[in-house]
Amino acid sequence: MPISNAEWEIMRVVWAQEQTTSGEILTVLSQKTDWTVSTVKTMLKRLVDKGYLTTVKSGKSFIYSACLTEEDAQNEQADELFAKFCQRKHRAILEHLLDSTPMTMADIDALQALLLTKKASAVDEVPCNCTPGQCRCKEHVEVSA
Ligand SMILES: [Zn+2]
Numbered sequence: 001m002p003i004s005n006a007e008w009e010i011m012r013v014v015w016a017q018e019q020t021t022s023g024e025i026l027t028v029l030s031q032k033t034d035w036t037v038s039t040v041k042t043m044l045k046r047l048v049d050k051g052y053l054t055t056v057k058s059g060k061s062f063i064y065s066a067c068l069t070e071e072d073a074q075n076e077q078a079d080e081l082f083a084k085f086c087q088r089k090h091r092a093i094l095e096h097l098l099d100s101t102p103m104t105m106a107d108i109d110a111l112q113a114l115l116l117t118k119k120a121s122a123v124d125e126v127p128c129n130c131t132p133g134q135c136r137c138k139e140h141v142e143v144s145a
Pocket of ligand 1: 129135
C-alpha cells in the first residue's frame with residue numbers, strides 16, 4: 001500500500017529524527033498543520049500496519065522508527081509518478097525537472113557523467129508502454145488502423 005500525502009508528512013519527521021514519538025511529530029507538524037495528537041496517532045498506527053514504521057514501548061511512550069530508508073521511499077514515489085505517463089514522455093518530465101532544480105557545478109558534473117554512461121545502453125526508439133487507448137503514440141494508432 002502506498003504512503004498517502006498525509007502519512008508522508010509523518011514519515012519525513014521520522015526520517016529526520018530517526019527515532020521519535022507522537023508528541024515530537026505533533027510539535028514539528030504543528031508548524032504546518034492543525035493536526036491533533038489523535039490524528040497523528042491514527043496515522044502512526046496506519047503506518048505501522050502498512051509496515052513502514054516499527055514501534056517499541058519505552059516507559060510511558062512509544063518510540064517510532066522507519067522500516068524503509070528515505071531514499072528508497074523517494075525512488076518509489078518517483079517511479080509511481082513516472083508510471084502515470086507514457087515512457088515516451090519521460091524525457092520531457094526529466095527536462096522539466098532539470099530545468100527547475102537548483103544545482104551546484106558538482107551536481108551538473110554528476111549528471112553529465114551519468115548521461116555519458118547512458119550512451120552505452122541507448123535505444124533507437126523509446127517503446128510506448130501504455131494501454132492502447134490511453135496514449136496517442138504512433139504504434140497504437142497503427143494497431144487500431
Ligand atoms: Zn504511450
